[in-house]
Amino acid sequence: MNKTQWIPIVCLRVIAMVSTFVATLLMVTSHDSAKVLGMTFQAKYNNSSTLKYFVVVSIITTVYSLGALFVPPRKLGRHVLVLDMIIMSFLISSFSAAVGIGQLGKEGNSHAGWIPICGQVPKFCHHVTASLIAGFVAVIIYFLLVLYSLNNVLNLVAFKA
Amino acid sequence: MVGEKVVDSITRWRVTMVVILLRVLALFATTAATVVMALNKEKHIFAVATIGNAPVKIEITAKFQHIPANVMFVIANGVATLHSLFMLSMLCFVRDKYDFKGLRFLTVAALDMVTIAVVSGAATAVAFMGEVARNGNSHARWNKVCDNFERYCDQGSGAMLASYIGIFFLMLVNMLNIFEHGRLINLSKNPLAA
Numbered sequence: 595m596n597k598t599q600w601i602p603i604v605c606l607r608v609i610a611m612v613s614t615f616v617a618t619l620l621m622v623t624s625h626d627s628a629k630v631l632g633m634t635f636q637a638k639y640n641n642s643s644t645l646k647y648f649v650v651v652s653i654i655t656t657v658y659s660l661g662a663l664f665v666p667p668r669k670l671g672r673h674v675l676v677l678d679m680i681i682m683s684f685l686i687s688s689f690s691a692a693v694g695i696g697q698l699g700k701e702g703n704s705h706a707g708w709i710p711i712c713g714q715v716p717k718f719c720h721h722v723t724a725s726l727i728a729g730f731v732a733v734i735i736y737f738l739l740v741l742y743s744l745n746n747v748l749n750l751v752a753f754k755a
Numbered sequence: 756m757v758g759e760k761v762v763d764s765i766t767r768w769r770v771t772m773v774v775i776l777l778r779v780l781a782l783f784a785t786t787a788a789t790v791v792m793a794l795n796k797e798k799h800i801f802a803v804a805t806i807g808n809a810p811v812k813i814e815i816t817a818k819f820q821h822i823p824a825n826v827m828f829v830i831a832n833g834v835a836t837l838h839s840l841f842m843l844s845m846l847c848f849v850r851d852k853y854d855f856k857g858l859r860f861l862t863v864a865a866l867d868m869v870t871i872a873v874v875s876g877a878a879t880a881v882a883f884m885g886e887v888a889r890n891g892n893s894h895a896r897w898n899k900v901c902d903n904f905e906r907y908c909d910q911g912s913g914a915m916l917a918s919y920i921g922i923f924f925l926m927l928v929n930m931l932n933i934f935e936h937g938r939l940i941n942l943s944k945n946p947l948a949a
Contacts, residue, residue, distance in 0.1 A: 641894035690876030691883040705821035
């Protein structure tokens with residue numbers, strides 16, 4: 595794989611690594627507390643299993659992106675592509691679930707009797723929103739990366755013989 | 756040379772049959788997921804208060820569209836069903852024109868990946884919504900719903916399981932397509948390396 599094919603992949607991976615790192619940081623440092631009728635109402639990312647899943651997947655993606663930068667593209671290009679597709683699937687699923695839970699926290703669900711919590715803990719909600727925006731950037735970048743790698747690795751397999 | 760051509764065409768036929776089988780399985784799984792979730796409805800009668808001697812009863816219906824993740828799930832699996840139908844019809848009826856040439860192949864692979872991405876997003880969203888419904892969330896003061904609506908929750912879990920099976924088969928199809936394309940490109944560039 596010559597340099598013109600390899601440089602955009604490296605750029606995309608670096609951007610994805612940075613954005614997942616930012617998403618992790620923002621989510622982990624999000625906490626807020628409110629006093630309602632004398633009770634303290636604390637919100638942390640730990641309280642929701644969806645947000646925990648999002649943090650775990652973001653950390654895995656950051657570490658994987660860092661590791662995949664140092665893989666020789668000619669020998670192991672296809673394996674990296676397969677791992678890329680798996681990681682992209684995880685990333686998309688975690689982002690989608692976190693957005694679902696975020697919408698539940700912001701607007702509640704009147705049919706199930708779940709009241710929205712963003713009115714009481716606005717700082718937490720803003721932090722989580724920012725983290726999800728960073729996660730969305732990572733999702734788009736990873737999708738582009740997989741499509742671009744697919745195009746290149748096919749040429750790689752062709753010239754293997 | 757003739758022997759290698761025969762072996763190559765037998766292998767291509769086998770791979771096409773396997774791809775057709777996997778796409779049919781994925782089609783069944785996603786159709787089942789769509790239908791099972793779309794027909795998800797349960798009524799429950801709650802005794803709320805007592806006036807004198809007679810209890811006041813309220814009937815509450817749980818429909819699938821009350822939770823937005825379920826709506827996305829139905830739409831995503833419907834799109835995956837249509838995608839599988841379209842690819843199957845292309846494989847079965849347009850066999851001569853459907854060979855791995857450049858842009859046509861890339862479109863098929865990209866569409867497969869997009870379908871996998873969308874369906875996995877929807878299935879995971881439903882999974883986590885179901886977890887909140889089943890266990891509640893004491894920190895946010897959200898009560899659990901599944902103890903009153905058992906059948907509703909179980910049907911939703913069944914649909915989610917079918918969707919994950921569909922995703923698995925679609926991933927297998929995608930991998931097969933990619934590696935088969937690589938093998939064919941190898942063969943066409945270097946006919947002696949069968």
